[in-house]
Amino acid sequence: MNLKCPVAVLLLFCGLCAHVAAADLRLYTEDYRPFSYLENGKPSGMAVAVVEELIRRTGETAHIELVPWTRGYHQARHQADTALFSTVRTAQREAEFQWVGPIARGYTRFYTHKDAGLRVASLEDVRRLGTLAIPKQWYSYELLREQNLDNLYGVSTPQDMLRMFRHRRVKLLLANNLTLDGMLAEQGMNAGQLQEQFDLMPNDSYIAFSLNTDPALVARWQQALQQMRQDGSLERIYRHWFPAADERTLVDLLRSE
Numbered sequence: 001m002n003l004k005c006p007v008a009v010l011l012l013f014c015g016l017c018a019h020v021a022a023a024d025l026r027l028y029t030e031d032y033r034p035f036s037y038l039e040n041g042k043p044s045g046m047a048v049a050v051v052e053e054l055i056r057r058t059g060e061t062a063h064i065e066l067v068p069w070t071r072g073y074h075q076a077r078h079q080a081d082t083a084l085f086s087t088v089r090t091a092q093r094e095a096e097f098q099w100v101g102p103i104a105r106g107y108t109r110f111y112t113h114k115d116a117g118l119r120v121a122s123l124e125d126v127r128r129l130g131t132l133a134i135p136k137q138w139y140s141y142e143l144l145r146e147q148n149l150d151n152l153y154g155v156s157t158p159q160d161m162l163r164m165f166r167h168r169r170v171k172l173l174l175a176n177n178l179t180l181d182g183m184l185a186e187q188g189m190n191a192g193q194l195q196e197q198f199d200l201m202p203n204d205s206y207i208a209f210s211l212n213t214d215p216a217l218v219a220r221w222q223q224a225l226q227q228m229r230q231d232g233s234l235e236r237i238y239r240h241w242f243p244a245a246d247e248r249t250l251v252d253l254l255r256s257e
Contacts, residue, residue, distance in 0.1 A: 025062035025217075026082045027051060027207075028072030032158075033182030034241050035086045035104070035205070038066055046241035047086040050103045050225075051207065053233060057224040060217070069137045080212035086205035088139045093208070098218045100225060101206030104238070105253040106178035108140050110197040112171060120172065120197040127151055129171045133161045140174055140200060162187045176203065178242060204256075229254050 029036040035047040043064045055062045067075075076084035077096055089099055110126065112118045118129070126132060127149060134141045136154035144152050153170075155161050165173045166187045173194070175183060184190055209218050228234040235254055238245065 024081065025060055025213075026075070026079075027062050027064045028067050028075055028082065028084045029064060029086070030069045030072060031066055032086070032179060033186075035179065036066065046237060047103060047205065049237045049241070050228070050234065051085060053228060053237070054100075054207075054221055054224050057227065058217075058220050069135075073137065076208055076210050079210055081210070082213065083207050083209040085207040087208040088203045089206045089208075090139045090142070092142050093139070096211070097208035098211060098213060098215065099206045099208060100218060100221045102204035102253060102256050103207065103225070103234070104178060104205040105202065105249050105256075106176045106205070107202050108174060108200045109177050109180075110200065111173040111175065111180075111194040112197060113165075113168070114193055114195045116171065116195070118171065118195070118197075122198070123147060123149065126172060131170050132172055132174070133164045133170045134174055135161060139203070143201070158183055159186065162189075172197075174200065178245075229256075 029043065029045075029047065029051075031037050032045075034045050036043060036045040038044070043066055048064060051064065072084045076082045083100075084097075086104060087093070087097070089101070110120055112120060120126060120129065123144075130151060131153045132144070132149065132151050133153045133155050134144065135156065135158050138158075141152070141154055155164070161170075161173070162183055164170045166189060180194075181191060184194075207221065209221075225234070235250070238250060238253070
């Protein structure tokens with residue numbers, strides 16, 4: 001190639017720029033305390049701490065951005081070099097992403113107001129208690145819709161769900177036990193006001209990479225996460241953000257591969 005030719009030089013330069021751009025990762029997350037949120041204008045939270053450590057260990061050039069869940073989900077499904085976290089891995093989503101994790105383990109649980117005196121032990125009980133509000137983008141909404149729950153009502157945000165529950169427009173709250181305290185605090189409530197009912201399902205939170213992202217890059221991230229399990233880094237981060245975490249659940253998380 002004659003590099004003295006202006007056209008050749010321009011094409012080479014454009015090719016190099018395209019290569020560099022492709023190496024930059026865009027990592028999307030949502031406002032979902034304590035996993036991810038903005039603090040002094042910067043992303044913070046348990047999942048953000050894990051992802052930042054993985055960026056450091058893999059040496060990737062990456063940018064974390066807080067966006068509405070629907071936008072992040074769309075981007076991670078359709079664009080190369082993107083990922084969405086924290087994403088619960090489900091059968092319905094399995095083929096849509098490449099998965100790195102799990103980075104956290106919790107339980108999706110039904111709750112009622114403690115002073116309501118209700119006992120809820122099954123989905124049949126849930127059906128009998130009137131409207132059940134759940135954000136449309138949540139995996140639990142997908143799951144319950146497949147169960148043909150005829151009282152399911154999709155709302156736009158977790159805050160909408162909490163407001164309806166606080167004002168007793170609905171009798172049940174469905175939430176991840178790891179995020180419950182933060183969600184309640186936004187509405188001036190606390191866990192002492194609630195009664196635990198039954199677990200819908202355990203859930204594992206992952207980093208969901210787009211299918212158009214280089215599989216070798218995804219493998220490097222999974223390997224770096226395994227190193228974090230082995231050297232105690234993941235446990236330290238987890239205990240910092242979830243000091244009251246169930247010990248058995250933590251052990252299971254650290255043994256996952």
